Amino acid sequence: MLGRSLLVCLLFIPGISIATRACTCSDVPPGKCPGLQTDDVVFLGTVTAVEEIAYAAPNVPEGADQAPVDMVAARLTRYHFRIDERFAPASASALSEEIDIYSGGEDGDCGYRFKAGQQYVVFTHQGTDNRLFATICGGTRTVSEAKALLPQLRAMRNGTRVASVFGVLRRSEPPFLALPDDPDEPLPNISLRLRSHDDRFETSSNDDGVYTFYDVHAGEYNFSARLPVRMELTHRSQTGGLAQFRIPNGACYEFDVNALPTGHIRGSVLGPDGKPLPIASVELYRAGTYEDSRPGLWGFQGAQGVFDLDHVGAGEYILVFNRANRADPNSPYPRSFYPGVSDSGDAQTIKLKDGQQLLKVNMTVKNRYPTHLLRVQVKWQGARPPGSVTVMAKADDGQNPSAEKLGDSVYQFTLLESTNYTLSAWEDLTPRRAAGRGKADCAPPARIDAEPVAVAGADTDTKDVTLTLVSPACETAK
Numbered sequence: 001m002l003g004r005s006l007l008v009c010l011l012f013i014p015g016i017s018i019a020t021r022a023c024t025c026s027d028v029p030p031g032k033c034p035g036l037q038t039d040d041v042v043f044l045g046t047v048t049a050v051e052e053i054a055y056a057a058p059n060v061p062e063g064a065d066q067a068p069v070d071m072v073a074a075r076l077t078r079y080h081f082r083i084d085e086r087f088a089p090a091s092a093s094a095l096s097e098e099i100d101i102y103s104g105g106e107d108g109d110c111g112y113r114f115k116a117g118q119q120y121v122v123f124t125h126q127g128t129d130n131r132l133f134a135t136i137c138g139g140t141r142t143v144s145e146a147k148a149l150l151p152q153l154r155a156m157r158n159g160t161r162v163a164s165v166f167g168v169l170r171r172s173e174p175p176f177l178a179l180p181d182d183p184d185e186p187l188p189n190i191s192l193r194l195r196s197h198d199d200r201f202e203t204s205s206n207d208d209g210v211y212t213f214y215d216v217h218a219g220e221y222n223f224s225a226r227l228p229v230r231m232e233l234t235h236r237s238q239t240g241g242l243a244q245f246r247i248p249n250g251a252c253y254e255f256d257v258n259a260l261p262t263g264h265i266r267g268s269v270l271g272p273d274g275k276p277l278p279i280a281s282v283e284l285y286r287a288g289t290y291e292d293s294r295p296g297l298w299g300f301q302g303a304q305g306v307f308d309l310d311h312v313g314a315g316e317y318i319l320v321f322n323r324a325n326r327a328d329p330n331s332p333y334p335r336s337f338y339p340g341v342s343d344s345g346d347a348q349t350i351k352l353k354d355g356q357q358l359l360k361v362n363m364t365v366k367n368r369y370p371t372h373l374l375r376v377q378v379k380w381q382g383a384r385p386p387g388s389v390t391v392m393a394k395a396d397d398g399q400n401p402s403a404e405k406l407g408d409s410v411y412q413f414t415l416l417e418s419t420n421y422t423l424s425a426w427e428d429l430t431p432r433r434a435a436g437r438g439k440a441d442c443a444p445p446a447r448i449d450a451e452p453v454a455v456a457g458a459d460t461d462t463k464d465v466t467l468t469l470v471s472p473a474c475e476t477a478k
Contacts, residue, residue, distance in 0.1 A: 025110075025137035030165075030245060033252035036088035036156045041124040041132055043088075044143065044150070045081035045099070047114045053078050077103045079114045079134075081122070087153045102131045110135040119143040121150065148210045152252060164216035165194065165253045169209045169225065172236050172258035174311045176296050177286060186210075187259055191226040194247075218249045223257065230355030231259045232311065239310040261313035263352050267361030268306050269321050271333075272368070276305030279330045279402070282363075283323050284309050287316040287349045292323065314354040318347045321365055329401040329414045333365040340364035370417040372460045378409040378425050378450070382471030385444060387429040391467070393455075396420045417457045425450040425467040444472035 036042060053076050079101045101122060103111030112134040114120060123139040124132040134140045141149075148168045155162045169192065170184040178184070186209025194201040196219035205211045223242050225233045234241050236258050247253065269280035283296030290296070299307035319338035322331060337347035340363050350361060376391055391403050393413045401413040401421075415421055426449040450467040 030247050030251045030253035030255075032248055032250045033162060035162075035252075036153070038089070039126075040088040041099075041126075042122065042153065043081070043083050043099070044085040044119065044121050044146075045083045046119045047079050047116050048082050048098075049080035050114070050116050051078045051080070052076075077111070077113075079103065081120075084119065087157045099132070102127070102133050103135075104133070110137055112136050112138075112140050121146040121153070147208045148212075148256070149254065151210075151212075152254075156252075161214060162252045163212040163214050164247060164251050165213040165255055167211060167254055167256040169205045169211060170256070170258050171231070172260055173313055174260065174297050175237055176294075176298075177284065177312065179286065179289075184258070187227075190259075193224045194221045195224070196221045216247050216251065218247060220244050220246050223255070225257075225259070227259050230262050232262050233257055234260055234311065236260065239308070260311035262355045263312040263314065264357045264359075265309040265312055265317075265319075265350065265352065265361050266306055266357075266359045267319075267363065269301055269331075270362055270364045272364065272366050274364075277301060277331055277333075277365070278303060278305075280307070280321060281331070282307050282309075282319055282321050284312065284317050284319055287318055290318055290320065290344050290347075292325075296320070296323070312352055314352055314356075316349040316351050318344065318349060319361065319363065320344070320347075321363060326399055327369060327397075327416055327418060328399040329369075329371060329395075329416045330399065332369040332371050332414065332416065334367055334369075336363065336365045338363045340366065342367075371414050372417065372457075374413050374415050374455065374462065375406070375464045376403075376411045376413065376423060376425075377464065377466050378411070379466055379468050380471055381468055384469075385427070385429055385448075385471055387427040389425065389427045389469075391423075391425045393421045393423050396422075415455070415457045417460065420454065420456050422452050422454050423465055423467060424452040425469060427469055429472075448472065 055076060081099050081101060083097055083099060101114075101124060103113065114134070120140060120142055122134055124134055125138060127133055139149075143150075148166050152162055152166060169187045169190055171187050172178070172184045186205070186207075188205055188207045188209060190205045190209075190211075192203050192205065192211050192213075194213055194216060196217075199217055199219060201213050201216060203211050203213055222244055223233070227233060232241055234257070242257065245255075265284065268276040269282060271277055280301040282299045282301070284299070285296040297309055297312070299309045301307040321336045322328065322333065323335060325335040334342065336342060337344055338350060338361065339348050341347060350358065352358060374393075376393075378389060378391060389409070391411045393401050393403070393415065395401070395416070397419045398416065401415060404412045406412050413421075426447055428447050429444055431446070448469050448471070450469050453465050453467065455462060455465065
């Protein structure tokens, strides 16, 4: 079937360990179109009933290779569908007019949450007990989100020409800046182009913003559009424009794109001395929408001393530093609002015109949390083996400080005086076998650890700490 994303999760279905339920979906590059396979079950259907059911699931310890040690109670959701249109299998004898689709029961899994009465395009996955499951990574979506997909599924089913590249072009806003009553809108009648070194293809979006390119030859392509002024073709979560991508022969690549505003806000978070903080994060909100519990458009300030917020539309905004008001030794200042006030009611709004570039939006923070510097030196007992060293300061409460490397085996941490820390160091050894005392080869461990050291943040008299790594016998015996 069509592939737009890669399922890289362990599905919470019978036969899969109850201990592993995390789910991550990732985009995959265009590949040769697999079409609809004989064992696929893909359809357009309407949910007529939803039922929670219980079942006994095998409980396999995480990382274990052995068979399940026991059975545990778990829950599934069964969704009963009326099939409105079949794609695979296409024959009525192979698929009845109604079907049950299942989904895993907890938020951490990959299960798709259908709603009664709504219509969906459903891609299924077969569990070990022959139940059919739908996942958030498998292509399943509401019918309103399938306007570009449906014609291609019908073409595959009917054996007619399938588009090489297709999708929907929408006008959009960056994440967290779109207003609830301002959803993404399709952009109709926009000229779109695919260009490689050797080929040029052009098409236009229809009234639903859907576009299609047919018979695209293999090559490295730039995707562009003749957009209205002060708009840029990109993805919602991406800075800058679209990157090139490679199309193979025989592709059927679904590629949704967005047209975002070109407004830009750049600035610096400054300390009381007027110098940029080495590490800082800011979030942008439309004026009147700020809430401590809700994230905004995020920007990061690092060694360059500036943050950048891209694709910001016209409007009025407020800017906040350290929105969660964390006690963070890497940015040891409380929450502040532009231009440097502690209360959101006193924040100054940032007014941005359509396509405007504001490049000196600086804010100053104050009331630094009490901190002090601690230097950590790593030493080896015996010859130092080849490998990669990590040094860490773990806070009893709040954020961990980042390690600043001052020299070979010397690091520095900024510690908050309000909490305590555990300092540790370890070395991941380069895989190899070492000879010991001329006898048989011996294999050193994959990792060696130093004895951890506890340090009180309030102990400002302690300026230096030494962590010692003991080289393996294989390394010291020469």
